[in-house]
Amino acid sequence: MENRLFGDYKDTEITRKKLYSLDDIANLNNKVKVLNIGSYDIMHPGHCNTLYFSKNLNEMLGKFPDNYTELRSKYNGKLNPENVFMLVAMNSNESYRRLNKEYAKQGKKKISTHDESERVWQLANLGCVDGIVLFDDLTAQNVIKSYKPNILTKGGDYVLDPKEATKDKPPVDQEEKKLAESYGGLVVLTPLGADKDGKPYHSHHHFVQRILEKHGANNGR
Amino acid sequence: MVLTMEDKIKNLEEIKAIIEELHKNNKKFVFTNGCFDLLHAAHIRYLKEAKEQGDILIIGLNSDSSVKALKGDKRPLVPENERAFMLAALECIDYIIIFNDKTVENLLRELKPDIYVKGGDYTIDTINQEERKIIEENSGKIVILKGHEGYSTTNLIKKVLDTHKDS
Numbered sequence: 001m002e003n004r005l006f007g008d009y010k011d012t013e014i015t016r017k018k019l020y021s022l023d024d025i026a027n028l029n030n031k032v033k034v035l036n037i038g039s040y041d042i043m044h045p046g047h048c049n050t051l052y053f054s055k056n057l058n059e060m061l062g063k064f065p066d067n068y069t070e071l072r073s074k075y076n077g078k079l080n081p082e083n084v085f086m087l088v089a090m091n092s093n094e095s096y097r098r099l100n101k102e103y104a105k106q107g108k109k110k111i112s113t114h115d116e117s118e119r120v121w122q123l124a125n126l127g128c129v130d131g132i133v134l135f136d137d138l139t140a141q142n143v144i145k146s147y148k149p150n151i152l153t154k155g156g157d158y159v160l161d162p163k164e165a166t167k168d169k170p171p172v173d174q175e176e177k178k179l180a181e182s183y184g185g186l187v188v189l190t191p192l193g194a195d196k197d198g199k200p201y202h203s204h205h206h207f208v209q210r211i212l213e214k215h216g217a218n219n220g221r
Numbered sequence: 222m223v224l225t226m227e228d229k230i231k232n233l234e235e236i237k238a239i240i241e242e243l244h245k246n247n248k249k250f251v252f253t254n255g256c257f258d259l260l261h262a263a264h265i266r267y268l269k270e271a272k273e274q275g276d277i278l279i280i281g282l283n284s285d286s287s288v289k290a291l292k293g294d295k296r297p298l299v300p301e302n303e304r305a306f307m308l309a310a311l312e313c314i315d316y317i318i319i320f321n322d323k324t325v326e327n328l329l330r331e332l333k334p335d336i337y338v339k340g341g342d343y344t345i346d347t348i349n350q351e352e353r354k355i356i357e358e359n360s361g362k363i364v365i366l367k368g369h370e371g372y373s374t375t376n377l378i379k380k381v382l383d384t385h386k387d388s
Contacts, residue, residue, distance in 0.1 A: 042380070043260050125269070127312040211381045214298065
């Protein structure tokens, strides 16, 4: 398997252990296959929360006994972390290059992220991540086709139905959702987490807002 | 057994008990401290190198009040419970203790680290000498790990602002 990482972040042990190719993931069939898709540029607690619950689905079901009926009925008893493979599909540098080309055509602003090797490194060091695959396309469709996830997770700051979307809560990618469902996959939103004292972990939107409020251009600079 | 994130966050009494148990089993713990506001790749790099110096890694995490005292009113960006949560998610970290003092000296006196790791362009003579004294008095070892270029919370904040300020 070609190792795409380079420079300081070409860590022999952890990234080789966790970085997979599209061919590798077609063969992971002995566990419950969970997929999470994201770029994970600047990590925040909301991200961590989603990733943690994507791996520890039994814990999620335990904490939210009134929710996730479909997940529960389909997979109850099989969602302990030892039985779950949690794969994260991340946009590669090439994917961003292509996305930015599209955005330029649409007059939208360019997105810049840290290099893929650094983003993979950050993610690989999280205990709850079993595998990472990079995709070059605009979406993770080819990953879904190869991996055929049982469960596709997204954070609690998304909504499943575009009709319910707000500025704070965008809809999940409908193409990815349909594709996952066509393979029998279930799309699940992880809860917008909270700590022991019930204080919620912020969503991506809140996180960005907090930075803008404290440090933004309007703040007397 | 996979520890849940919350299992890793301990108070002083719990940490001391853990250290005692470790020493009974002839193991050494590494201690390092910081604010870890926006966690980034260089932090992780540093923490992994710190872990390699011993058997387990314990992090002293500055509380929100401690960070404010050190870095001013606009920090921390991320509250202490969330900063602890992020650190706990990392495989290489075994335990975390949140401390309120502006400096880590009292905590060092309490814990008596076997290996104390400092990050940055220091030498043994330019690190905080009070900290040095506490470690050496307790027969601990000091390890200095060089910083990594190009990463800082300040840069990350700037990046977020650049991306989002028009939205």
